[in-house]
Amino acid sequence: MANSQIDLEKAPLTDVISNLQADEKQGLSSAEAKKRLAQYGPNALEAKEETFMHKLIHAFMGPIEYMIEAAAVISAIIGHWDDFIIILVLLIFNVTIDLVSVKFS
Structure with missing residues (x-):
């Protein structure tokens, strides 16, 4: 050949x-x-599908996500629980937007 x-x-x-x-x-x-x-x-080429869990974990990784996670940890360490909850909600909102945009693109 x-x-x-x-x-x-x-x-x-x-x-x-x-x-x-x-x-x-x-x-x-x-x-x-x-x-x-x-x-x-x-x-x-074989199409490789990522599992939802892999996509979810990947959505929490990246510079912006790391900054939000660090802010949440710092807020928890110093006891600002109101800030911690707000930051956590923003993190979850950011990840949700990321997952939805990946699903529909």
């Missing part, structure tokens, strides 16, 4: 076509295409 000695990305087109044993005008024959499909599989 493909010669490992040639860099197909940088080789001239005629060399690539010759190396892949394809016809310049017709491409691969049906038989050869079926053979390669059976040998190598389809030329497709």
Whole structure:
């Protein structure tokens, strides 16, 4: 099949076509295409789905989220519980907006 000695990305087109044993005008024959499909599989990428838990955890990560989380922790440490609750609500609101925007984009 493909010669490992040639860099197909940088080789001239005629060399690539010759190396892949394809016809310049017709491409691969049906038989050869079926053979390669059976040998190598389809030329497709698998879609990877993230779980909701992964998306949720990722939504709490980032510079803005870290600043909000730090402010909440500092408010809790110094005992400003009203500020802590407000900051926590803002953090949850921010994460909710992030999750909804990712879902609909």
